[in-house]
Amino acid sequence: MNMVFKRKLPIPEEVKEMYPISEAGKKTKEKMDEAIKMCLDGRNHKFLLVIGPCSADREDSVMDYMMRLSALQKEVEDVLILVPRVYTNKPRTTGMGYKGMLHQPDPLGGPDLLKGLIAIRKLHMRVVNETGMSGADEMLYPENHRYLSDVLSYVAVGARSVENQFNRLTASGVDVPVGFKNPTSGDLRVMMNSIRAAQSPHHFIYRNWEVESTGNSYCHAILRGYTDRLGNVHPNYHYEDLKEVASLYKDSGLLNPAVIVDCNHDNSGKLYYEQRRIAKEVLHSMKHDPEINALVKGLMIESYICDGKQNPGDGVYGQSITDPCLGWEKSEELVKEIADILRQRVDGVFVSQDI
Secondary structure (H helix, E strand, O other): OOOOOOOOOOOHHHHHHHOOOOHHHHHHHHHHHHHHHHHHHOOOOOEEEEEEOOOOOOHHHHHHHHHHHHHHHHHHOOOEEEEEEOOOOOOOOOOOOOOOOOOOOOOOOOOOHHHHHHHHHHHHHHHHHHHOOOEEEEOOOHHHHHHOOOOEEEEEEOOOOOOOHHHHHHHHOOOOOEEEEOOOOOOHHHHHHHHHHHOOOEEEEEOOEEEEEOOOOOEEEEEOOEEOOOOOEEOOOOHHHHHHHHHHHHOOOOOOOOEEEEOOHHHOOOOOOHHHHHHHHHHHHHHHOHHHHHHEEEEEEEEOOOOEEOOOOOOOOOOEOOOOEEOHHHHHHHHHHHHHHHOOEEOOEEOOOOO
């Protein structure tokens, strides 16, 4: 094979034994898991906001952000569940560039996967232990999920991975909600087929074991926009897009129909400041259509301490080194505005169509 086998890495169980989660952390995760599931299956009427940096690039600024988010959660807990976005591995369109803390625990250093595995586990543990919330991460490498399986309450499968058989099968055996993004091409059938596969039981090989999964009834859709064959970017968060997904769900027989709208990526054309307008438009559609209101369970927002993005090494504390993010002040204001709009609902239903 055209690769060098550098060293054997510890298995997930060994890393978990070296860095165990506290009893308090276990209870935090169990509570968060159940709260998110109740939101998705309709047992409560709270709204999810998966919110945080595009990439978790350094522990100090990420934890600074997460502590701010924890304080904000207390102000909006009557209507919102804030799910900390702690994405530690990043897909790259061309395979080049910063691939996340897993690959580069020091964004300015070279790759070190052993240090990276330890760094991402320690970061997620700090989030659980210090904020009272357990976070979300992307399942880019399905076999790595077990390194974090006891500290995550939400998992996303990205647009480049949604057609991958291994991602689908692994999601079927994950015990927390998993969101599947529409592919970069925008074909919603691909996304729906992934959800169907992940909600079904399977036999497959996982980490050198023959395993049997029971299916994950909390797998659901994430709309993130798309790029056509000519490279033109198109959103898919508008009223008509949401009605189309509702129709696909209606004909599918899938359990717990749910949509999360990603307010950045191709939906915003990576114009991070558009996330505020997009979030409010989605809420407007929910307010004017009971079917959309029942289907849309939350939003994804890319947010950090400082607006925009920078190159690695520019030295701006709390500014993204991957996709541009909404800064803290604007994010805090947006979260409070979303909460105020959602407070117009009674038992999950808007009592007025004015917005």
